[in-house]
């Protein structure tokens with residue numbers, strides 16, 4: 184089914200064409216680096232945290248249109264959230280915010296969720312050590 | 315479905331998937347829908363009319379591959395031709411042996427038919443390919459046993475475009491007295507194909523890859539070769555393929571074959587030069603672009619490239635938004651999320667297969683089209699590379715190394 188992406192919503196296309204928060208971050212407070220066991224794609228997510236609130240998030244993704252759009256969306260969604268709230272963001276929530284994803288592309292949103300978790304865990308581990 | 319939004323001339327670079335029917339083909343077909351609509355099996359003049367038209371088309375298809383008319387069986391397409399060749403020979407020859415030799419880069423129509431035959435108790439040997447996608451005839455020779463009944467090796471690969479040494483394989487098959495089938499769907503009408511020169515006993519072809527209509531193809535079966543029919547229920551095609559003839563499509567196929575024979579020389583030269591312009595232009599402008607397949611033993615119209623650090627579906631999508639249609643072997647774009655078996659067979663790592671694009675040119679491709687791809691694709695690559703976590707570390711590694 185090479186044409187699966189024709190099922191992408193307008194929102195997905197918007198975020199694919201003009202993704203938000205692309206790039207690396209200097210001295211991030213947390214870094215998430217995850218690979219997709221399904222198709223083998225890679226996502227990196229960086230967060231800056233101030234007073235337990237995520238003030239900034241950025242990403243780099245090697246993956247399909249859905250992977251890029253979900254990365255973009257998840258970095259938007261976490262901004263301004265507390266660390267605890269951010270941990271509750273699920274892949275379904277990301278997919279919903281994008282107006283849905285084709286079923287075969289749901290695993291790409293899982294990658295976004297995992298990248299976020301891994302960035303937050305990295306932050307929590309680091310801050311524990313500093314305590 | 316999202317409608318492709320911007321107004322611009324669309325550029326089709328997926329001729330390996332299918333080609334548009336030539337206007338003359340469409341014209342030739344037209345009178346066989348409601349005017350000369352007779353059933354070719356009918357005895358009256360209506361039947362006579364279509365019978366004649368079908369035989370003329372058969373001559374033209376035969377001429378294109380230097381075969382005789384009676385050696386052509388019309389089918390519903392390349393897939394049926396492959397199925398008929400493999401299953402038909404397997405059933406016919408099962409008392410002689412149960413071993414079939416094929417390759418790791420065949421089209422699904424051959425590959426999955428082999429899988430099916432395996433379940434039926436046949437033994438299948440898949441010979442490997444080198445990094446260019448080339449089969450070594452020696453490997454085929456070594457795989458032969460006294461139980462081997464058929465060798466099926468494609469003429470040129472649909473994805474990476476590598477042209478196989480099938481004349482050599484045909485020769486060694488003949489010497490070993492084993493039937494030789496080749497899936498020539500990608501080559502017939504595009505490069506010279508002569509069934510006698512390559513010593514093929516069976517050869518599959520499809521009309522829609524050579525500017526003919528969809529839904530029609532042919533299997534060449536060398537005179538004297540016994541083959542079991544897949545479809546029963548009628549006298550058509552010498553009882554080897556039952557079912558009322560799809561006369562308009564067969565007539566269209568004949569016309570397409572006739573045109574292809576005339577245009578083949580010129581077309582392959584023209585496309586080779588455009589293709590080289592495309593490949594060289596991209597490699598000049600963008601770093602870390604590699605050609606998949608063989609540099610010279612390749613289809614004139616095929617450019618399959620690997621663009622490191624960028625995923626293929628994202629490039630495909632970006633190009634489509636610019637009105638440029640191509641294809642990719644990336645796992646992300648396949649329903650089972652596995653990279654193409656052909657790219658894996660030539661030794662690409664999963665991430666390299668992810669980054670592969672196929673641009674296939676055709677009769678309507680112009681210099682301007684290539685110019686536009688050379689303008690648009692490097693920008694897309696730059697944009698996606700800027701987003702890719704692989705870019706930085708890998709580029710540094712490569713520069714250091």
Ligand code: FES
Pocket residue numbers: 219222223224245246247248249250288291645646647
């Ligand atoms: S990243 Fe591979 S399918 Fe989405």
